[in-house]
Amino acid sequence: MRWINWHLTKRDRLIAGGAPILLLVVIYLITALQRHAANPSDKILPLPSGMASAITALLTTPDPLSGHLVFWADTFASLQRLGLGLGIATLFALVLGLLIGALPPVRATLSPLVTGIAVIPPIALLPILFIALGLGETSKVVLIAIGVAPVMVRDIAAHVGSLPREQIIKAETLGANSWQIIARVALPQAMPRLLQAIRLALGPAWVFLISAEAVASDIGLGYRIFLVRRYLAMDVIIPYVAWIALLAILIDVTLAAISRRAFPWAHGEGR
């Protein structure tokens, strides 16, 4: 049988997908054990027990300065920035994407600007944002928004622009005006694509979040990682990175589930 036709059962897929992850964990454990056998106070590859005790401390001991539990405070601060930044970007993507995609005059006016902003590397804007908006929350949120919005706007605009011409003509013959076509034909069909765009933007959004937190912050997952780096505290960094990965996966899975629940017609249900 050809490889392209070799479909696995659900159980086999789980085994196949889990194997490389398990392999990496095992390699890590063996290497860590070897290093600890040679040097019991090794910091570079901490053992699970070391990571557990470091994280337990961050989970249970309040920070002497702020009184917060550090781990949860970091998580909340980062998720808030991520949520705000992505939320603003999503709003822009929806409004601008619909208008640019559906209305030729708006497309002619705004499309070059959006394209221009999209080609600027967002990190290059970070100093400008810090200077203009200060080192507080605003500049971090704006970095995420500016970083992901142009791509999302262009994606939604392209999707709306590529709706079959027949559909738009049909709506016109049903007496729909421009607003009704945007609201009833373009918007609902852009929604699943918007969720898809958010899922794809999550990766870059995390990059911008961690970058902004690394440069100037006093709380957040990225801040903590770059802070404890000074003490080679791999027992904190590795669990934090794993936690970030877990959060990212959870958000992605949630968005995918929302899309399937809310827009069954876009996922070929029933046929």
Next chain:
Amino acid sequence: MSNALSALLSLRNVWVEYGDKVVLEKVNLEVTEGAFLSIIGPSGAGKSSLLRLILGQEAPTRGKILLDGAPLKPECGPDRGVVFQRYSVFPHMTVLGNVTFGLECPAAPFAARLFGTARRKAEAQATEMLEAVGLADSLHLYPAQMSGGMQQRLAIAQALIKRPRILLLDEPFGALDPGIRADMHGLITRLWRDYALTVVMVTHDIKEAFTLGTRVLALDKRRHDPHAPHRYGATAVYDLPLRGPPVPAPEPQPEPVAATH
């Protein structure tokens, strides 16, 4: 072409040119109310261009188009309904939603949807229309859950709910298999008679053109320049009035068909 005064739709010396490419030239056409006009012709003979002109999707380069005696605006409007070969229905609306949408548009210019009693009334009217095309059992399905034939039934219902002056059909049955196509022929003939429609249908299928139409118009190029084939456009080379409505009595099946295909 005699009764120019009573014509519902008239095209007077209409040309369509894209740059130096001539697609249609000197098209003169009068369509009377209640006619079923089939337009046939080889690929590239401007059948679809002609339909786009009547639809208002394009304006003629030269000439005039009159609907009910008034010049046609180069924009689609609710007085002309259309069914395309594909993509005529909205994939994100249910069958009922697809048909109700046409009633919501004029009634709710800002909210773009109806609520409460007005909505129930519109839905009742849409349901009635859907019963007439045999989709009474599929009100809450999405188009992707239906066969091609059912989707075209939906597209027809969607267009007819607006009571258009002219119904335009662009190869409406071209993608359907023969058995279903015969059902659809029965359906469109019945609707044409029951609703006193004026229909303009573009088709590849010559047999279909003659079975359904009360008049068949063949488009082709009259002249051909082998060195510059694009310089001559197509026009009506044959205009055949057929007598009376097409094969009236024996319909393939009785009243609303439960569309099970």
